[in-house]
Amino acid sequence: MSDDETLKVYAEKAQEYADMVAAPDQPNSHLVAFVSALPHGGTVLDLGCGPGNSAGAMARAGLMVTATDPVPEMVALAAQHDGVDARVASFDDITGTDLYDGIWANFSLLHASRADMPRHLAALAQALKPGGQFHIGMKTGTGSKRDSIGRLYTYYTDAELTGLLGAVGLTVTDRTTGREKGLDGVEAPWICLAAHG
Template identity: 45%
Template sequence: MSDPKTINAYTNNVAEYLKVPLPPEQLTSRQEFADAVGKGHVLDLGSGPGSDSAFFLRQGLSVHALDATPAFVDYARANGVDAHLGTFDDVTEVAAYDGIYASFSLLHAPRKDFPRHLAAIHRALKPQGVFFLGLKLGTGEHRDHLDRYYSYFSQTEIEEALADAGFTIDGIRTGIGEGLAGSYDGFILVLAHA
């Protein structure tokens, strides 16, 4: 994600973002991701202020966090997370991670780039590496009232894109949650492996 308006929206709302509670489904899926990885090195892709990264560190995982918002990276670093400034296009490693966690981050990339990003994630995972993907469900592309750019997908589109990228889906959860913009949106949480 390198959309300046989206980055600016997050920069101006760090404190508010930190107050947004995770829905129960996401808390459960996050723990399942950590359990599935077990031990090893994970990438928190679109890590935000590093809350999930900190959780994974407490679970005994080694974490590399990547986000395009400088204010988020600074906050995460100040709280002990190995956070780096970067975009989805900076995922260029090959067989480097035991797990990749992309929680509501890839939805900020253009729809046309989604297959390319999934392919890069697949390459960056070790064989049988674990992938978590959280997205909002819907259609099209648009900006919310905070001026953040969003791409929406149906569950079928997500399942097909993951299969095309070489992933095997291990579990799917759906739900409805309130985000930073105050809207309630349907979401999907997918646990898969390379």
Template identity: 55%
Template sequence: MSDRETIAVYDARAQDYADRFGTDAPGGALRRFMDLLPEGGRVLDLGCGPGHSAAHLAQAGFVVDATDASAGMARLAAAQPGVSARQARFEDLTATALYDGIWANFALLHAPRDQMDGHLAAIATALRLRGVLHIGMKTGDGTARDPIGRRYTYYTPDDLRSRLDRAGFDIVGEETGSDTGLAGTNDPWIILRARLRG
């Protein structure tokens, strides 16, 4: 993510976001992701926000790296026990066969559409054989800014599934729903869990 306005919103609202969306226990989607990982595996929280998911992963015994384009978010994540966090954009992912899983939970929706296939290719390269990707995205069409200025790129479920297939992933789990986020709007979403083909 390189959209300055979006990053500025997260920098300004980092603590507010952390206070609103922090949890004491991992949610169902995170538990289902963890169930697909090898015990003690290495995981990247890509677009980690304040690091709540990264902290739950670390508490569960995984080795956790976390990155976020927002310096404010990365600072909060780095304060989580057991989490190695740093400021980095999606395009800074250059690892090869390093991770057993990558958790990209409602983060890649901030990337421009013409960069998505490249990001998915980099994720595939960063995963070990049969590694697992969790990706959460808002569904719809086009690109727009929300009421507080964040830029979103929306995908139909079929488009997202096709992109994952082209990147070398098999879908192994899916959920859909809608929730109210930081901007106060209720938006539909899809979560896909996908395993890199061996």
């Protein structure tokens, strides 16, 4: 993600965002399913980790977690979780082959431009071990726009996102849709897809 305005919003609101997503009443069912599909002690990338709540949960489950985010303020929060290797990195910094048993891209790639998405997904698919687990959460819709606090979003339909994953060799195995209120206070529709290499 190279959109400076989006990065600035997250830098300024890092603690507010961390407070908003802290300790939900119910465990994240997508995260539970993702973790249960991975080998104990497996390697995981949390892409766009934010304050690191998911990364921390994965580390507590016995996984080896690398958590990346382009916002240093978010990485500082993520690094406070035991067992999490938190690093400042953008989507463009993901390189390597057969590194991870799982990649968790939960509502992070929605800030990438549509033109860059195929390249980012190709790099992630290459970094995933054969048969590895992939999770992606996105807001659904069409086009791209900024929200009321300045973050740039790119929206996808289920069919479009499924096609993009298929194009890089990822097979979708499960999908969930819903609506939720975000940092901007607006309720928006979303989709989560589970896939494997």
